[in-house]
Amino acid sequence: QSVLTQPPSVSAAPGQKVTISCSGSSFNIGNNYVSWYQQFPGTAPKLLISKNNNRPSGIPDRFSGSKSGTSATLAITGLQTGDEAEYYCGTWDDSLSGGVFGTGTKVTVL
């Protein structure tokens, strides 16, 4: 069982916006940076957001991240059918002295 909680699924029509929450504690999100990963079936995860709100080269600005206290949020604007994937948050946990991932959220474009 993960220490980071995400909603199992979110959905919206093309062009709309979705947000994915990632809830943790002071030991992980509250004291460390959050990353977000996108994963399509049968492929390795891809780093989408680093250090709470930084986009690696090549990631569209439709993807954005934020953090407040012990929670983080990934927002996807201008939703496209190609955004249908599983999304995971991840961070370091000081009490576990290890990495932790969220439970994962399936994004569906209606």
Place this chain on the structure above:
Amino acid sequence: QVQLVQSGTEVKKPGASVKVSCKTSGFSFTNYFIHWVRQAPGQGLEWLGRINPDGDITRYAQKFQGRLTMTRDTSTSTFYMELNSLRSEDTALYYCAREFLTAGTLNMDVWGTGTTVTVSS
């Protein structure tokens, strides 16, 4: 180009051990952690552990303590993950991934090709 190429599919019996390799190329691994992450069929991502570039500092997820060993061979720029006392629940796709040396993050920007490990009697 930057690559992490992993060893091939493994099929093991319960109680056996598996050693998966991750050969790095296209970058200097001296500036990166190498993490290992697994994903059981239909499940989410699970962090197993990481090793520093010098190979002398490892961090393992608590549930794998005593069963998991990470090492590296500088002569071949290859990292290894060995898991002992395998059980059916260890059946998963195992990934290595690199992260630039930074504290308090889990920024894995390049992932390996993945290795399927199946544990079955």
